[in-house]
Amino acid sequence: MSPLSLLSLSFLLLLPFFLPVSSSQPPKGVLIDCGATVGSVIGGREWLPDGDYVSAGVGKNLTIPVLVRTLSTVRTFPFRNNVGRKFCYDVPVYRQARYMVRTTYFYGGVNGRSSPPVFDQIVDGTLWGVVNTTEDYRKGNASYYEGVFKPKGKSMSVCLGVNSHTDSDPFISALEFVILGDSLYNTTKFDVNGLSLVARHSFGYSGPTIRYPDDPFDRFWEQYGENNYVIVSNSPPNVSRFWNWPPSKVFEAALSTDQPQSLELRWPPVSLQNASYYIALYFADTESRPTSTMLGININNVTYYRNLNVTPAGAAVFATSWPLIGNTKIILRPTSNSEISPLINAGEIFQVLELGGRTLTKDVIALEEIKKSLQNPPLDWNGDPCLPRQYRWTGVTCSEGTRIRVTTLNLTGLGLLGSVSPKIGNLTALTGIWLGNNRLSGKIPDLSSLKMLEILHLEDNKLSGEIPSSLGDNQKLREIFLQNNNLTGHIPDSLIGRKELNLT
Ligand SMILES: *[C@@H]1O[C@H](CO)[C@@H](O)[C@H](O)[C@H]1NC(C)=O
Numbered sequence: 001m002s003p004l005s006l007l008s009l010s011f012l013l014l015l016p017f018f019l020p021v022s023s024s025q026p027p028k029g030v031l032i033d034c035g036a037t038v039g040s041v042i043g044g045r046e047w048l049p050d051g052d053y054v055s056a057g058v059g060k061n062l063t064i065p066v067l068v069r070t071l072s073t074v075r076t077f078p079f080r081n082n083v084g085r086k087f088c089y090d091v092p093v094y095r096q097a098r099y100m101v102r103t104t105y106f107y108g109g110v111n112g113r114s115s116p117p118v119f120d121q122i123v124d125g126t127l128w129g130v131v132n133t134t135e136d137y138r139k140g141n142a143s144y145y146e147g148v149f150k151p152k153g154k155s156m157s158v159c160l161g162v163n164s165h166t167d168s169d170p171f172i173s174a175l176e177f178v179i180l181g182d183s184l185y186n187t188t189k190f191d192v193n194g195l196s197l198v199a200r201h202s203f204g205y206s207g208p209t210i211r212y213p214d215d216p217f218d219r220f221w222e223q224y225g226e227n228n229y230v231i232v233s234n235s236p237p238n239v240s241r242f243w244n245w246p247p248s249k250v251f252e253a254a255l256s257t258d259q260p261q262s263l264e265l266r267w268p269p270v271s272l273q274n275a276s277y278y279i280a281l282y283f284a285d286t287e288s289r290p291t292s293t294m295l296g297i298n299i300n301n302v303t304y305y306r307n308l309n310v311t312p313a314g315a316a317v318f319a320t321s322w323p324l325i326g327n328t329k330i331i332l333r334p335t336s337n338s339e340i341s342p343l344i345n346a347g348e349i350f351q352v353l354e355l356g357g358r359t360l361t362k363d364v365i366a367l368e369e370i371k372k373s374l375q376n377p378p379l380d381w382n383g384d385p386c387l388p389r390q391y392r393w394t395g396v397t398c399s400e401g402t403r404i405r406v407t408t409l410n411l412t413g414l415g416l417l418g419s420v421s422p423k424i425g426n427l428t429a430l431t432g433i434w435l436g437n438n439r440l441s442g443k444i445p446d447l448s449s450l451k452m453l454e455i456l457h458l459e460d461n462k463l464s465g466e467i468p469s470s471l472g473d474n475q476k477l478r479e480i481f482l483q484n485n486n487l488t489g490h491i492p493d494s495l496i497g498r499k500e501l502n503l504t
Pocket residue numbers: 037059060061
């Protein structure tokens with residue numbers, strides 16, 4: 001690929017612009033302490049127990065001591081080799097808002113094995129990524145994953161999914177939803193994309209991770225480690241001028257060189273998968289000089305920015321969609337007539353995710369009602385019913401394409417207790433229903449709205465009442481099994497005359 005086509009895929013913008021002032025209130029959102037039975041207040045922020053947000057799994061106390069309270073409990077979910085099964089938290093959200101979502105994992109040996117399981121992480125209908133905490137756990141560290149997503153409904157789900165590498169129960173320590181300011185990352189099209197954090201560093205800084213209250217949204221800005229030549233500043237710029245609101249503290253130190261030569265960064269410090277990335281780099285030159293600092297920025301030999309004027313007021317340069325793969329090298333060089341060393345204060349890089357879409361809302365609502373009418377619905381009936389495709393709900397199959405409908409429901413022999421919700425009539429794309437061999441009671445609801453229905457199995461249950469005569473309206477129905485129930489009446493005559501109808 002030529003540098004030119006790389007550039008044409010990206011938008012480069014030079015900041016700053018002006019924004020309203022931030023307040024020092026804690027960030028708004030929901031903080032969930034997974035596995036905890038009681039809430040707690042940490043650093044002035046309230047953490048809630050997770051019982052209201054999740055129905056599957058069990059809470060466990062770690063047996064090893066941990067310093068951070070939210071890491072002392074986890075929720076684990078039964079994996080039982082069920083590849084393709086997901087377990088979800090459903091969190092109420094404001095539809096108009098944009099959320100920083102952070103998941104935290106600290107295994108603590110809760111499954112009895114020495115090594116933590118590897119599993120998938122899902123947000124709504126989108127596969128967010130793989131959770132592999134092995135390396136961090138070996139070092140005694142918790143792992144966290146952060147993303148930016150916009151809700152598509154009144155709630156957002158975050159799920160753990162059993163994949164082919166999972167060898168014990170998936171677990172989670174904490175789940176955070178924080179509302180971000182409108183201008184943060186606002187060049188991303190959050191209707192079709194999400195952002196998954198790869199790295200966020202404060203260059204030249206060597207203290208503990210910068211977060212709330214320094215960062216009003218409690219994003220984590222880590223030290224980069226390689227601090228060869230550091231410029232310290234006592235007059236950081238006014239950060240409310242940056243759309244992404246980096247904390248003022250990241251401008252208190254900058255990574256530089258001792259001479260006006262190029263500054264090379266191996267950043268981010270991980271090898272990247274072939275994808276598009278959102279990159280934001282932050283600069284402020286707070287030394288008073290006769291001439292300003294001009295920088296040229298290259299990423300893997302491709303020009304990222306030609307002549308950046310770094311002033312005391314600060315500047316940020318970002319790309320919304322930059323293709324990268326493997327190791328990344330960023331080179332900052334003083335441009336020709338500048339005799340000043342290059343510098344950099346902070347950087348953020350996110351993988352740009354394509355959102356997976358969602359199941360038609362009408363079908364989701366109907367399935368939720370069906371779930372409510374069952375006393376023991378399948379454990380994985382949470383989150384999006386059809387998506388991601390490899391994580392459909394147990395017993396549900398769906399149509400392809402962009403308008404995603406539920407096409408069959410097969411809950412044969414799951415020992416289900418409860419009744420069949422009349423809302424099943426809203427699943428109008430259904431072609432087959434298999435509910436045989438359960439302990440369902442109550443009446444058979446009106447199914448006349450299911451114009452596509454070909455197969456209906458309700459045998460071996462405890463259904464009672466009349467066989468609805470409206471079944472005769474289902475023009476495509478060709479197979480009905482109703483035996484071993486406590487039903488009265490008979491199969492409508494209009495069905496009996498139908499060719500190829502298989503009645504039992
Ligand atoms: C975990 O510890 C808390 C308080 O110490 C206790 O109330 C709770 O029952 C424990 N949970 C489990 C699953 O043991």
